[in-house]
Amino acid sequence: MSRTFLQINPSDNLLVALQDLKAGTVIEHEGNKITLQDDIAAKHKFTTEAISTHGNAYMYGVLVGHASQDIPKGGLIHTFNLHHASQDFEGKLKDYTWSSPDVSKFKNRTFNGYHRADGQVGTQNYWLVIPLVFCENRNIELLKNAFIQGLGFQKNDSVTEQVIHLRKQFEAGKALALGSSSNEAIIAKSTLFPNVDGIKFLTHESGCGENKDDSENLCALLAGYCVNPNVGGITILSLGCQHSQIAVFKQKLAEKDPKFNKPLHIFEQQQDEGSGVENLLNEVVLKTFEGLIEINQMDRKPAPLSALRLGVKCGGSDGFSGISANPAIGHTADLLVGLGGTVMIAEFPELCGVEQELQNRSVTAEVADNFGKMMREYAKRAAAVGAGFDMNPSPGNIKDGLITDAIKSAGAAKKAGSSPIVDALGYGQYATQKGLNLVCTPGNDVLATTGMAGAGATVQLFTTGLGTPTGNPISPMVKLSTNTRLANKLPEIIDIDCGPIISGEKTVEEMGEEVLEYVIKLASGEITTKAMDLGQDDFMFWRRGVSL
Incomplete structure (x- = not known):
């Protein structure tokens, strides 16, 4: 029997609907009978208890919003009754102990990469x-x-083929009709x-x-x-x-x-x-x-998995992002860190609300303070132009269940797994520390992925619930769907479907291992991603100052 709802953290007073639920449905959760007061669409949230006006809503074990009106037990939470709220952060407050996942399956594995004179290993040349x-x-x-x-690095894409096909028909005086596409890779x-x-x-x-x-x-x-x-x-x-x-x-x-x-x-x-x-x-x-x-x-030669440099990003997120694809690649990240590799997570506006957790995971107080300083400076810059992190969720995010920035951020942070944070980098800095690095970028898909490539990411994992074609010129982009419906709807841009986590067919850990297997093949030049095949080479520089 498929699951109908999920509680992410035992302290949460919000539950996630995994499928459409009708008003009047009685939900039983750990002895708590909840009668739904509203229709709850899949990916959206409902309360396990009544929340009074100004009361707190929790997901992922953190504060994600304040009620703007009384919300009954079993009530839908949405923009009309909940607004963004997040806890403050104060620097590194306690030591952090991390237990690496079992990496024995990958311990002696290698990938075939390009060995550079500085000791780094590329996945592409x-x-x-x-x-x-x-x-x-x-x-x-x-x-x-x-x-x-001139060198044959690019084939005609399907759109160009159609133009050529129509030109030939017109020249021959024939009626215009679209031809069949070869569906061949552009690159x-x-x-x-x-x-x-x-x-x-x-x-x-x-x-x-x-x-x-x-x-x-x-x-x-x-x-x-x-x-x-x-x-x-x-x-x-x-x-x-x-x-x-x-x-x-x-x-x-x-x-x-x-x-x-x-x-x-x-x-x-x-x-x-x-x-x-x-x-x-x-x-x-x-x-x-x-x-x-x-x-x-240069030839590809074997290299240890510790030479991989992985970037993680989400875009076009939905209400399933934080419970399927994001934690799956978070497990991939943990595996790679456990193997001695390098991982980077970007988009600081989508770490809003989990700063304290990340500061506590920092290896030193200096790293924690540097991260906190960059977060506050970023928020200050946003406020100076009348904006704020609370404005981060897009209309598509909200429609698919990400009601506040804190809800979006808490789910987005799952991409970082659970390993210690070794460094916090400004935009344009290069990652030099093995382990998990925070890279200061906007949430904007291309600005963030551009920044991680500039920080040295040799492969990027990009999760999406709504669908986005983003790619990068030098850092291959693996696109992972949070739900199977999207994978079936847009197969031309999705590489891996993480929907089986939602249906209960696979665990987060199983999916995370599958993703690492995919990365090894990609890094060895055995496969290409959909974004690579489409020639999706997006580059955008983050300009922070005034133009003169």
Whole structure:
């Protein structure tokens, strides 16, 4: 018999409906008979007791809201009767003892990756082409078209195939009708460079016309992309007069890796002594082609799982996120930390309400205080523009049961598992500590995943309850659905279905182990993700200051 509801923590006074429940239904929970006062849609919550106005609502064992009116026992909680509330945080208050999960199954396992000179191991071998300023975006696009088409790294996508099909019909004077799609992956391997997994071209809207801090932070982020072991070599284009100067970029790169020795070619358009942009681009093409020949000499070789660098993120979340996919990848994270690997969790607005727990899990008071300082500074910046963490849940989140930011955050934090927190990093900083790292980013999907790739994530796990196609240019994105309905609805973007946790067919631990098995295959180049196949290469820099 399938489960109808769930209590996440014994101290919670809210229960989660796992399927649609009708008003008048009698729920029995640990001797407590609850008559539902309202229809409760799957993913939404109802009370185990009456909550008076200003009373507290608890989920995941933490405060998640205050009642804005009296809520009867068995009543639906929603935006009309509950508003965001969360407990304060005071720094590291107690020691934390962690029991690693049993990792014997994975202890001697390896993945086949690209070993870099700095000791890191990449899961991919990409050549990266990036601009220091948005003025070079057009040149980046020209280079992208030239290399992708010229070297066979990309097949026609299904939409392009339809346009070609319609053009041929029109030219032949036939009636227009859509053809069948080949459903082939967009991205292909080049037969000329079999050990190069792709050439990635970034564009952005920053680098100048903004405050100095943002321009320097952009250089720091781009330097992190260069240090990321998934990148084998880099071509950089600069205009010359912008704030994000080549010297600043080189300084940030040296800070992250003083002995950086990957192939790196930097071109500055205003300082070029040739005649015009065409000659400059010809030189870029030559040096980049030579670089591809160089990194193609690398082969995949076995590496311990401790060399994996995993990022965890959720987006398009629903009421099942915190009880299926998020805790599943949280178990994956714990397994990897137990094996000596590196894990990163981003999106600080979605850690609101669990700060004290995370501070207590920090290995030192300094790490806890650094995290608390960044959270308060972020909240202060939001308040300065009339916003706040309480505004974080989107209309889609609310519709699917995430009523307050604290409810959303408590479920989102489950992605971090239960291991100790070794560091708290600002946006653009690089993760250097083995174990669980907090990375300060917005909740915005692309800003967060961009930040984790810049912090060195070589694989990212992304859970979603509503569906999102987000990907990253250099850090492969594994998409996990919180429910089976979504996996069936959008199979073109979902890699792993965590719905069996909701139905009771699998445990969180079983699913977490399956996810790690998938990551090992991905890291070894044996499989690609849906986002990789679709060419979903999203990059967005977090600009925090005013434009000038």
